[in-house]
Amino acid sequence: MIATWYAIVSLMLIIYVVLDGRNFGAGMLQGVVAKTSEERRQVIAAIGPLWSWHEVWLVAFGGTLVAVFPKLMASAFAGYYLALFLILWCLILRGVSIEVGGHINDHLWQGFWDFVFIFANFLLAILFGAAAGNLARGVPLDANGDFSMAFFTNFNVRGQVGLLDWYTVSVAIFAIVLLAAHGATYLVLKTKGPVHDRSATYARYLWIAVVPLFFAISLESWVVRPELPGAAVYNPLCWLGILIVIVATTTLISGLRTGRESRAFLASNFLLAGLLITGGAAIFPVMLYSTLSPQDSLTAYAVAANHTSLLIASIWWPIGFALATIYFVFISRRYAGKVSVKRDNQGFY
Amino acid sequence: MNSNLSDPAFWSRFQFGFTLTYHYLFPQLTMGLAWFLVYWKWRALKTGDEKYNDAVRFWAKIFGLNFAVGVVTGIPMEFQFGTNWAGFSRYAGGVIGQTLAMEGMFAFFLESAFIGALIWGEKRLGPRYHFLAALGVALGSWLSGYFILVTNAFMQHPVGYKVEADGLLGISSLSAYLLNPWAWVEFAHNQMAALVTGSFVVTAVGAFYGLRRRHLNQSQLYLRAGTCAGLIASLLVAFPTGDQQAKMVGRHQPVTLAAMEGKFEGSSLAGVAMIGQPNIAARRLDNPIEVPGALSFLAYGTFQSYVHGLDEYPVDAWPDNIELLYYSFHLMITLGSIFILLMAYASFQSWRGRLQSNTWLLWVLMLAFPFPYIANTVGWMTAELGRQPWLAYGLFHTRDGYSKVVSNGNTIFTLIGFIGLYFVLGLLFLFLIGREIAHGPDGEAAIESRAGVITAGAQEQVA
Numbered sequence: 178m179i180a181t182w183y184a185i186v187s188l189m190l191i192i193y194v195v196l197d198g199r200n201f202g203a204g205m206l207q208g209v210v211a212k213t214s215e216e217r218r219q220v221i222a223a224i225g226p227l228w229s230w231h232e233v234w235l236v237a238f239g240g241t242l243v244a245v246f247p248k249l250m251a252s253a254f255a256g257y258y259l260a261l262f263l264i265l266w267c268l269i270l271r272g273v274s275i276e277v278g279g280h281i282n283d284h285l286w287q288g289f290w291d292f293v294f295i296f297a298n299f300l301l302a303i304l305f306g307a308a309a310g311n312l313a314r315g316v317p318l319d320a321n322g323d324f325s326m327a328f329f330t331n332f333n334v335r336g337q338v339g340l341l342d343w344y345t346v347s348v349a350i351f352a353i354v355l356l357a358a359h360g361a362t363y364l365v366l367k368t369k370g371p372v373h374d375r376s377a378t379y380a381r382y383l384w385i386a387v388v389p390l391f392f393a394i395s396l397e398s399w400v401v402r403p404e405l406p407g408a409a410v411y412n413p414l415c416w417l418g419i420l421i422v423i424v425a426t427t428t429l430i431s432g433l434r435t436g437r438e439s440r441a442f443l444a445s446n447f448l449l450a451g452l453l454i455t456g457g458a459a460i461f462p463v464m465l466y467s468t469l470s471p472q473d474s475l476t477a478y479a480v481a482a483n484h485t486s487l488l489i490a491s492i493w494w495p496i497g498f499a500l501a502t503i504y505f506v507f508i509s510r511r512y513a514g515k516v517s518v519k520r521d522n523q524g525f526y
Numbered sequence: 527m528n529s530n531l532s533d534p535a536f537w538s539r540f541q542f543g544f545t546l547t548y549h550y551l552f553p554q555l556t557m558g559l560a561w562f563l564v565y566w567k568w569r570a571l572k573t574g575d576e577k578y579n580d581a582v583r584f585w586a587k588i589f590g591l592n593f594a595v596g597v598v599t600g601i602p603m604e605f606q607f608g609t610n611w612a613g614f615s616r617y618a619g620g621v622i623g624q625t626l627a628m629e630g631m632f633a634f635f636l637e638s639a640f641i642g643a644l645i646w647g648e649k650r651l652g653p654r655y656h657f658l659a660a661l662g663v664a665l666g667s668w669l670s671g672y673f674i675l676v677t678n679a680f681m682q683h684p685v686g687y688k689v690e691a692d693g694l695l696g697i698s699s700l701s702a703y704l705l706n707p708w709a710w711v712e713f714a715h716n717q718m719a720a721l722v723t724g725s726f727v728v729t730a731v732g733a734f735y736g737l738r739r740r741h742l743n744q745s746q747l748y749l750r751a752g753t754c755a756g757l758i759a760s761l762l763v764a765f766p767t768g769d770q771q772a773k774m775v776g777r778h779q780p781v782t783l784a785a786m787e788g789k790f791e792g793s794s795l796a797g798v799a800m801i802g803q804p805n806i807a808a809r810r811l812d813n814p815i816e817v818p819g820a821l822s823f824l825a826y827g828t829f830q831s832y833v834h835g836l837d838e839y840p841v842d843a844w845p846d847n848i849e850l851l852y853y854s855f856h857l858m859i860t861l862g863s864i865f866i867l868l869m870a871y872a873s874f875q876s877w878r879g880r881l882q883s884n885t886w887l888l889w890v891l892m893l894a895f896p897f898p899y900i901a902n903t904v905g906w907m908t909a910e911l912g913r914q915p916w917l918a919y920g921l922f923h924t925r926d927g928y929s930k931v932v933s934n935g936n937t938i939f940t941l942i943g944f945i946g947l948y949f950v951l952g953l954l955f956l957f958l959i960g961r962e963i964a965h966g967p968d969g970e971a972a973i974e975s976r977a978g979v980i981t982a983g984a985q986e987q988v989a
Binding site: 225226227229230232233235236237238239240241242243244245247248250251252253254255256257258259261262265266268269272273276277280281323324325482483485486489490492493494497498500501504505507508511512 | 590591593594595597598599600601602604605607608609610612613615616618619620621622623624626627628629630631632634635636638639640641642643645646647650651655688690694696697698700929930931932933936939940943947951954958961
């Protein structure tokens with residue numbers, strides 16, 4: 178039961194990263210793939226009306242975490258206090274810049290909001306990347322299951338660690354490149370003309386850059402948590418994740434080569450999901466690893482809500498998920514195809 | 527509220543209260559406005575009259591801006607349960623987490639899947655799907671209100687829970703928790719209050735165009751719908767929903783009721799103070815002017831009923847800021863009464879067809895729109911200050927709920943950040959809404975220019 182719920186909340190987070198990751202990526206690239214004001218509107222229109230739907234996955238993830246892992250939520254959210262608020266503020270800036278940027282057809286107005294948009298997306302990619310690094314590396318949990326973390330301490334990965342150290346910073350860099358590649362693949366699918374062509378070029382180079390970074394991060398993770406790969410070998414879900422990554426990579430390469438844009442983008446989604454599945458399965462059952470003393474780590478079994486609460490959540494959650502899937506089908510059908518600034522413009526007049 | 531400014535609970539309460547009060551300025555309009563959009567879209571489908579579609583297009587823009595600010599300011603609310611109230615989340619998360627998660631799964635997905643379709647999708651969707659989108663958004667927004675009010679109702683009047691072996695709360699009956707009688711009363715009361723806000727805003731924009739003699743067709747549409755819905759909602763918010771809410775407080779939180787009225791000595795024939803200032807040190811209401819028996823009647827149904835006084839309870843069971851609670855409550859009921867009178871008179875004038883020519887009434891209606899926001903805010907302050915000193919009434923103290931590991935330095939830092947960010951966001955919002963209202967609905971201008979083109983074309987043919 179608890180393992181299933183671990184899988185479910187991980188799935189929700191993975192869906193969020195895959196869905197909103199394309200927006201972070203497209204947003205980071207807006208400044209380079211779009212040169213004119215109209216091209217920049219094109220990038221915004223590609224993210225279009227769906228950013229809030231994507232963000233709901235984060236909200237639903239947070240809510241589900243409270244319901245099924247209340248002790249983890251309490252410990253982690255209070256511990257990551259400043260980082261979380263930075264993420265929240267960036268999400269506010271990102272949403273606002275999408276919504277209001279198109280309101281006034283003026284180059285100063287749009288230039289300002291485009292800047293805010295790009296800035297917020299970069300920071301979000303860095304913060305989520307660092308957060309992923311923190312999950313892998315661990316946090317300075319004490320025996321009470323509490324921690325409080327500074328932004329940085331001595332940039333080391335053991336003991337009284339901070340949010341940023343050499344490992345989490347490198348994961349953040351990996352996240353920037355990976356999400357930018359993902360976003361570029363998305364823009365290839367959704368846009369036409371010069372934005373499309375530039376995105377295609379960026380997608381190619383960014384995916385190539387992902388490869389060495391991936392191996393570097395894997396190596397670093399092995400240095401930071403040497404015990405993880407050994408356990409992962411016996412975990413079938415890790416192998417499933419790796420299989421997904423391999424299949425997705427080949428599909429992605431063939432999709433990009435032959436110009437099958439939706440195939441490439443689909444593969445890109447699965448590639449991200451595969452990486453996250455591998456990571457999520459490798460750290461299980463530990464949800465928060467203690468860098469001070471590993472026996473103080475919080476496992477899923479220690480932080481889960483009681484059996485009845487989990488049982489009750491298992492009744493309504495599948496219904497909610499089924500409904501969300503139906504909406505997703507509706508949305509994908511309605512918003513399929515390339516965007517057109519004229520038709521999908523959210524500038525009001 | 528604890529006056530000690532080094533108390534971490536104070537700063538976490540301040541931040542949560544500030545961010546929540548600010549956030550709720552936006553959903554109350556979306557929840558109220560949503561049904562206007564559904565109604566007009568439905569009329570447009572039925573009659574084919576383009577003026578209803580013009581109204582939908584115009585209000586959908588206002589709705590969209592509101593919705594966007596509501597979304598971005600709403601996400602921090604959920605996360606603050608963990609960041610600032612870790613003690614409470616650890617204790618009650620197994621219960622309140624259920625509805626927090628359900629809100630995301632059942633309400634937000636629905637709402638946000640269709641919001642884009644409602645605002646930007648008319649050309650892509652066609653009229654029928656566009657109507658469904660409006661309906662989906664309205665249902666989603668009310669559903670999210672319901673789940674959040676169930677969460678709040680648990681804090682006001684805990685039901686459906688059990689204390690586990692480890693001392694933490696778990697859910698024992700989902701139906702008891704979701705069907706908490708407090709939640710239904712609170713939901714009805716709150717949703718009617720949101721409709722009051724929506725109606726007053728629609729009316730105010732109609733009055734503005736009426737006074738400016740612009741968009742007169744649209745102005746008439748807004749004034750009619752706004753005053754009619756405004757009257758119904760203002761009546762319903764007082765009776766039966768507000769009345770039931772007061773009875774609920776009287777039954778389950780008698781000490782709160784006494785504090786709301788600044789009533790220190792228990793008595794039958796208890797009055798409602800029209801004017802008076804609570805004096806805690808002297809344990810009395812200064813300068814009181816009371817309607818005798820009114821409180822007994824409101825809370826328990828007869829004038830003779832005995833109403834408990836604060837003196838009957840130990841001081842540490844009192845809400846910790848009685849003055850603010852007292853003023854919040856009185857401001858709410860005073861404003862609520864004025865709303866009924868104003869909307870009754872305006873509806874009457876509208877029914878006689880004299881509203882658009884009644885300049886002074888249009889002025890009053892135009893300037894009245896901020897007051898439902900104030901009434902909603904002080905209503906929530908009444909509920910939340912009245913709940914103190916508990917986080918979950920009778921179960922869990924507020925002083926045990928905040929995050930022990932978060933320093934005051936961090937909380938004050940993020941509070942300052944929120945104040946700055948929300949101030950800028952507020953300016954931006956007012957600027958853009960003002961711009962949309964100044965621009966006005968598109969329909970008539972578009973029709974005029976189309977007519978111009980046709981005339982020009984006809985002239986060319988003649989030539």
